[in-house]
Amino acid sequence: MQNILSVQSLTKKFDDFTAVKEISFNVEAGSIFAFLGPNGAGKSTTIKMLTTVLKPTSGEISINGFNALKEQDKARASFGIVFQDSSLDEELTAYENIVYHAVIYKVPKKERDERIRKALEIVGLWNRREDYVKNYSGGMKRRLEIARALVHYPKILFLDEPTVGLDPQTRNSIWDHIKKLNEERNMTIFLTTHYMEEAEAVADQIAIIDHGKIIESGTVEEIKKRTETESLEEAFLKLTGRDIRDDNDSGNKVRTIRGMRRRRTRH
Numbered sequence: 001m002q003n004i005l006s007v008q009s010l011t012k013k014f015d016d017f018t019a020v021k022e023i024s025f026n027v028e029a030g031s032i033f034a035f036l037g038p039n040g041a042g043k044s045t046t047i048k049m050l051t052t053v054l055k056p057t058s059g060e061i062s063i064n065g066f067n068a069l070k071e072q073d074k075a076r077a078s079f080g081i082v083f084q085d086s087s088l089d090e091e092l093t094a095y096e097n098i099v100y101h102a103v104i105y106k107v108p109k110k111e112r113d114e115r116i117r118k119a120l121e122i123v124g125l126w127n128r129r130e131d132y133v134k135n136y137s138g139g140m141k142r143r144l145e146i147a148r149a150l151v152h153y154p155k156i157l158f159l160d161e162p163t164v165g166l167d168p169q170t171r172n173s174i175w176d177h178i179k180k181l182n183e184e185r186n187m188t189i190f191l192t193t194h195y196m197e198e199a200e201a202v203a204d205q206i207a208i209i210d211h212g213k214i215i216e217s218g219t220v221e222e223i224k225k226r227t228e229t230e231s232l233e234e235a236f237l238k239l240t241g242r243d244i245r246d247d248n249d250s251g252n253k254v255r256t257i258r259g260m261r262r263r264r265t266r267h
């Protein structure tokens, strides 16, 4: 199988701190690749480098055959991105939000309507195209962001925590749409998530990152076999010494304690 994304010795330093350390991996065209790791492991820094938002300190990235560091425009035309934080305009309709994106990506005017219709149909929002985004639910907004990322016909879609903050039923619906995109359009998907059971259910290949390094990669079966565990969650725990959910919880606790301290000092 052909690799649509190839990463070699990718490193990012922030002053003396190395957030991503010489990571290398390949993503096959048409596959779903999940990038997993605890908070602060380096997932967002990596996805920002892959999508040309952040300049690597060293290393190579090839996307759809283009050097992402030297042929940025061509590399950018090859992918769509959905970041964690919504960047939709709430005061516009769903349709208007996508038109805006299509113009930025120079989608030919005569093709625009047809492409927007197809993108909205695949996420089940065509009938709601005239609604204002401010009236959309969280799940609908995420689906709209996915549709928007498709309108310039990318070969690969980057999704940073696509289901974070959504209820379980809505998360399932988002995964259904992602799987449909992958199966029906042969779209390559690169995603980060901390929902282990969801990664286990959808991903063809997995890479686990901790402290900026890839500590394990392969199919779910390969990882379970090598770590002698029964689930990805168990494998993750064994490899990192941490439960990904505990990690998030402890993050919340730290924030709460800090918030209390701040309140106390004010008095």
Ligand SMILES: Nc1ncnc2c1ncn2[C@@H]1O[C@H](COP(=O)(O)OP(=O)(O)OP(=O)(O)O)[C@@H](O)[C@H]1O
Pocket: 014, 017, 019, 037, 038, 039, 040, 041, 042, 043, 044, 045, 046
């Ligand atoms: N601009 C920056 N300057 C300094 N340090 C940074 C910067 N961006 C990220 N870091 C640090 O790099 C490390 C990796 O951060 P990153 O956001 O990539 O982690 P992550 O795996 O995406 O975590 P999360 O799930 O919390 O988003 C963290 O220790 C973070 O504090």
